[in-house]
Amino acid sequence: MTLATAVRVLGQLRHDHRSVALILVVPALLLTAVYFLFENEALPPGFPRTFDRVGLMMLAIFPFVMMFLVTSITMLRERTSGTLERLLTTPIHKADLLFGYAVAFSIMAALQSLVATAVAYWIFGLDIKGSPGLVVLIAVINAVLGVALGLLCSAFARTEFQAVQFMPVVVVPQILLCGLFVARENMNDALNGISGVLPLTFSVEALKEIAGNTEATAAMWQDAAVMGGIVVGVLVLASLTLGRQTR
Numbered sequence: 004m005t006l007a008t009a010v011r012v013l014g015q016l017r018h019d020h021r022s023v024a025l026i027l028v029v030p031a032l033l034l035t036a037v038y039f040l041f042e043n044e045a046l047p048p049g050f051p052r053t054f055d056r057v058g059l060m061m062l063a064i065f066p067f068v069m070m071f072l073v074t075s076i077t078m079l080r081e082r083t084s085g086t087l088e089r090l091l092t093t094p095i096h097k098a099d100l101l102f103g104y105a106v107a108f109s110i111m112a113a114l115q116s117l118v119a120t121a122v123a124y125w126i127f128g129l130d131i132k133g134s135p136g137l138v139v140l141i142a143v144i145n146a147v148l149g150v151a152l153g154l155l156c157s158a159f160a161r162t163e164f165q166a167v168q169f170m171p172v173v174v175v176p177q178i179l180l181c182g183l184f185v186a187r188e189n190m191n192d193a194l195n196g197i198s199g200v201l202p203l204t205f206s207v208e209a210l211k212e213i214a215g216n217t218e219a220t221a222a223m224w225q226d227a228a229v230m231g232g233i234v235v236g237v238l239v240l241a242s243l244t245l246g247r248q249t250r
């Protein structure tokens with residue numbers, strides 16, 4: 004059932020050129036904007052570029068945001084069009100349905116991360132100590148996290164506008180508190196405590212480990228494992244909150 008759902012969703016996406024462009028192209032274009040934003044900075048010889056730090060984090064944040072938007076809106080369309088209600092009248096379990104969506108969008112997330120990472124390394128010369136493969140791994144997990152949160156939030160939205168309104172509630176606080184703009188140790192105790200339980204924080208910490216070490220560290224694998232556990236937990240929660248009838 005899960006595989007059949009994934010195949011169906013991928014078939015629908017194949018004919019939705021706008022969604023495919025949003026998933027595959029937009030993160031790379033945004034990364035290009037980030038590169039040119041810091042292109043003319045004056046740095047002492049041997050000093051690391053700002054793009055090498057910020058661009059690396061954007062490889063995880065942009066897919067996270069894109070997949071959250073695409074998934075939440077797509078799932079909402081399935082419900083408002085009646086497709087979801089018809090599917091749930093069959094013997095398919097809600098968990099099979101949601102995990103099928105997760106598998107389909109995870110494949111798109113992997114392609115998205117590969118495109119964005121290739122642009123960062125081959126076109127803009129991203130220079131960090133760690134392996135590009137590890138960067139892609141964290142970016143994919145982060146994109147799948149966006150998929151899971153998008154599926155969860157879509158259960159509480161009634162219109163596409165409401166689905167977008169979850170952005171400032173679910174996505175923006177994580178971007179602000181993940182340690183990208185202000186180091187977590189420089190935050191006050193309350194914000195630091197909140198930051199410590201936000202999924203995106205684990206992604207940023209994992210990328211920092213990759214940037215500063217030539218080999219994968221135990222801390223990086225621990226952060227990746229926590230993110231994977233959060234993804235599974237959010238998908239299970241989404242299956243419990245998914246209604247069988249369209250309101």
